[in-house]
Amino acid sequence: MLRSFFQDKxxxxxxxxxxxxxxxxxxxxxxxxxxxxxxxxxxLQDLQKIIDQLELSVAxxxxxxxxxxxxxxxxxxxxxxxxxxxxRGKSMLMSLFYEACPIEQKRRVPFSQFMLEAHAxxxxxxxxxxxxxxxxxxxxxxxxxxxxxxxxxxxxDIADAMMLERLFSQLFDLDTLVVFTSNRHPDDLYQGxxxxxxxxxxxxxxxxxxxxxxxxAQKDYRLIHLQALEVSYYSPLDAHANKFIKERYDExxxxxxxxxxxxxxxxxxxxxxxxxxxxxxxxxxxxCAQPLGSIDYIEIAQTFNLIIMANIPQLSPExxxxxxxxxxxxxxxxxxxxxxxxxxxxSPDALYPEGDGVFxxxxxxxxxxEMQSKSYLHATNNILKSH
Numbered sequence: 001m002l003r004s005f006f007q008d009k010x011x012x013x014x015x016x017x018x019x020x021x022x023x024x025x026x027x028x029x030x031x032x033x034x035x036x037x038x039x040x041x042x043x044l045q046d047l048q049k050i051i052d053q054l055e056l057s058v059a060x061x062x063x064x065x066x067x068x069x070x071x072x073x074x075x076x077x078x079x080x081x082x083x084x085x086x087x088r089g090k091s092m093l094m095s096l097f098y099e100a101c102p103i104e105q106k107r108r109v110p111f112s113q114f115m116l117e118a119h120a121x122x123x124x125x126x127x128x129x130x131x132x133x134x135x136x137x138x139x140x141x142x143x144x145x146x147x148x149x150x151x152x153x154x155x156x157d158i159a160d161a162m163m164l165e166r167l168f169s170q171l172f173d174l175d176t177l178v179v180f181t182s183n184r185h186p187d188d189l190y191q192g193x194x195x196x197x198x199x200x201x202x203x204x205x206x207x208x209x210x211x212x213x214x215x216x217a218q219k220d221y222r223l224i225h226l227q228a229l230e231v232s233y234y235s236p237l238d239a240h241a242n243k244f245i246k247e248r249y250d251e252x253x254x255x256x257x258x259x260x261x262x263x264x265x266x267x268x269x270x271x272x273x274x275x276x277x278x279x280x281x282x283x284x285x286x287x288c289a290q291p292l293g294s295i296d297y298i299e300i301a302q303t304f305n306l307i308i309m310a311n312i313p314q315l316s317p318e319x320x321x322x323x324x325x326x327x328x329x330x331x332x333x334x335x336x337x338x339x340x341x342x343x344x345x346x347s348p349d350a351l352y353p354e355g356d357g358v359f360x361x362x363x364x365x366x367x368x369x370e371m372q373s374k375s376y377l378h379a380t381n382n383i384l385k386s387h
Contacts, residue, residue: 021100022044034221039217077177079209079210080211081212088220095254095255110152110261112259138171138176147176150180155199158198161189168209185214232377233340233342256274257274280300288329293325305338307338310342311344313344323352327360331364337376
């Protein structure tokens with residue numbers, strides 16, 4: 001349903017929304033929430049054109065209803081595919097666009113969640129119907145969302161790529177406006193190598209239907225945030241601990257929605273509180289109270305650049321298995337130079353005062369302390385991340 005407002009002259013952008021993205025961007029700069037970057041501002045100009053065009057469409061729709069006129073609607077907006085390296089501000093720009101978008105029938109969703117929902121719909125539809133599940137899925141999505149914003153778009157499976165080509169072809173035919181963010185150009189999305197010729201059809205669709213925009217900011221702004229952090233290890237687990245975790249997650253993901261996510265490891269799924277680009281939100285219970293091992297922790301370290309981990313307890317001899325897993329986790333993060341922000345019940349040197357493996361745990365204590373240092377936060381991880 002479109003926002004209910006009316007404008008007689010709909011052939012020019014509405015003044016209430018004209019340049020709203022630039023206004024909101026400068027407001028965030030003034031509030032020291034972000035640093036000014038001219039490349040980000042240039043991208044906003046393209047997103048503002050979509051806002052303006054959507055405003056014209058809304059005004060035309062309202063005028064048609066009011067005056068019972070059926071003149072030709074304004075030209076529809078082109079979808080956008082925004083890509084660039086991690087930490088350059090893609091999610092922040094997406095947030096500004098989504099908040100200003102005048103269409104009520106809109107949705108913003110991480111790509112991983114979008115895929116989970118798509119596969120669940122297709123599975124259920126094929127079990128109960130004989131008609132095309134992908135066509136039905138596209139219609140279901142369009143019935144709920146005229147504007148669809150998809151964060152962290154990536155493709156690792158050729159079967160997914162072939163399904164997505166059909167799905168988005170249908171969505172574009174249904175006049176769904178899609179805004180993507182991704183770390184890769186469409187031509188570089190599929191890194192598998194096998195059956196790459198099958199993937200070309202999908203990349204061609206993206207390039208035909210969406211304007212491809214690179215956010216070429218030179219700085220990783222999350223690294224600047226990290227280096228400015230006064231505290232990366234927060235204790236005790238008091239009333240402010242949860243707030244600390246939430247604020248850090250918002251800071252390093254530009255306020256991304258928290259959605260339970262999974263990381264596939266050798267056919268299994270490791271549950272995490274949320275995943276956003278190469279930032280993982282998790283807890284001690286998720287990573288150390290579960291039967292995980294070195295392979296899982298190495299995969300985590302190779303996938304993420306920043307781990308935000310809540311609720312590390314003081315460990316007793318009865319928790320020796322959890323302590324061993326924590327040692328393996330910290331070893332993997334340390335070796336891959338992954339940054340760690342966490343909350344804990346006690347200081348590092350009091351985490352595991354006695355029990356099996358207490359001597360080995362001293363190395364973990366040393367590494368936890370070093371991981372809070374400026375030199376560690378400045379260290380570069382040259383491991384190729386999965387996204």
